[in-house]
Amino acid sequence: MRRSFVVPLCVAAAVAAASLAPAAAQMMGGPYGGGRAATTVALPGNAAHGRQLATTCAACHGADGNSTDPQYPKLAGQKLGYLYAQLLGFKVKARPSPVMQPMAAMLSDQDIADLARFYSAQPVKPDPVKDAALAETGKRLFINASGRGAPPCAMCHSPAAASSPMMGMMGVNPADVPDLYGQHAAYLVDQMNKYASGARPDGVMNQIAAGVSEADRKALAEYLAGVR
Numbered sequence: 001m002r003r004s005f006v007v008p009l010c011v012a013a014a015v016a017a018a019s020l021a022p023a024a025a026q027m028m029g030g031p032y033g034g035g036r037a038a039t040t041v042a043l044p045g046n047a048a049h050g051r052q053l054a055t056t057c058a059a060c061h062g063a064d065g066n067s068t069d070p071q072y073p074k075l076a077g078q079k080l081g082y083l084y085a086q087l088l089g090f091k092v093k094a095r096p097s098p099v100m101q102p103m104a105a106m107l108s109d110q111d112i113a114d115l116a117r118f119y120s121a122q123p124v125k126p127d128p129v130k131d132a133a134l135a136e137t138g139k140r141l142f143i144n145a146s147g148r149g150a151p152p153c154a155m156c157h158s159p160a161a162a163s164s165p166m167m168g169m170m171g172v173n174p175a176d177v178p179d180l181y182g183q184h185a186a187y188l189v190d191q192m193n194k195y196a197s198g199a200r201p202d203g204v205m206n207q208i209a210a211g212v213s214e215a216d217r218k219a220l221a222e223y224l225a226g227v228r
């Protein structure tokens with residue numbers, strides 16, 4: 001039997017959420033809340049229907065969500081709630097992308113849930129490490145220090161983080177935090193650059209990415225792409 005549960009998708013930084021007017025609840029743009037759309041849906045979706053829909057996405061993201069071109073993110077194994085929130089973010093134009101916004105505009109919220117369900121169930125295939133020394137530096141940064149005053153990445157992005165009370169204290173819902181392991185390095189660097197410049201708005205990541213040097217972004221990405 002399908003279990004339905006409601007996923008709150010508008011978990012921006014707690015401070016920010018408190019100051020948001022109710023009118024802004026439909027789409028949380030602006031300096032806080034960023035690319036995450038606020039809505040609720042019955043999840044999990046239908047993976048079989050998601051697989052059918054995914055044929056339209058395969059040219060870029062790969063048939064099973066393991067894209068071969070590193071400019072396109074891998075979707076395989078990504079968290080259900082995160083995939084859902086991002087697709088909805090593209091649909092309501094809260095997350096910018098000239099490519100993805102029109103794609104998402106054609107999908108119903110149920111289609112989005114079904115696609116998220118399909119991709120989240122596919123195993124991710126990590127990339128081979130090209131530069132072991134750089135990856136080692138990246139690992140240190142990921143676990144210990146991320147930048148000026150920012151919390152370590154692992155505090156939110158490691159599997160252990162999902163059970164950490166620290167995340168709740170920072171106003172972050174574990175379901176909204178993407179899994180970065182095995183993702184293409186080129187895509188990770190591109191997204192950190194977009195967060196740092198504000199081109200991808202997010203109440204949590206904009207400040208964190210801006211505090212990480214370009215060299216450190218590359219090291220972090222090199223490490224993450226190869227983690228199994």
Ligand code: HEC
Pocket residue numbers: 053054056057058059060061071072073074075078083086087096097099100103115178
């Ligand atoms: C023409 C190529 C193309 C097609 C087709 C395409 N995408 Fe994308 N997708 C992209 C690009 C490029 C990005 C990165 C956007 C950015 O710059 O933030 C992306 C990002 C995403 C993300 C965000 C991933 C993350 O880690 O944040 C999701 C989810 C996604 N696409 C799902 C889909 C689905 C579902 C379909 C089919 C309905 C689809 N895409 C079709 C190119 C494509």
Ligand code: HEC
Pocket residue numbers: 034035036073142146147151152153154155156157170172176177178180188191192201202204205208212220
């Ligand atoms: C306080 C918790 C927190 C910390 C610490 C954190 N992140 Fe994030 N990160 C998030 C959340 C939440 C998102 C999703 C934001 C959104 O919806 O755009 C995210 C998204 C990302 C993405 C986008 C992934 C994708 O698939 O598009 C990257 C890359 C990323 N973070 C890298 C990092 C790195 C590198 C660090 C350390 C320097 C870090 N994060 C530290 C919470 C955190």
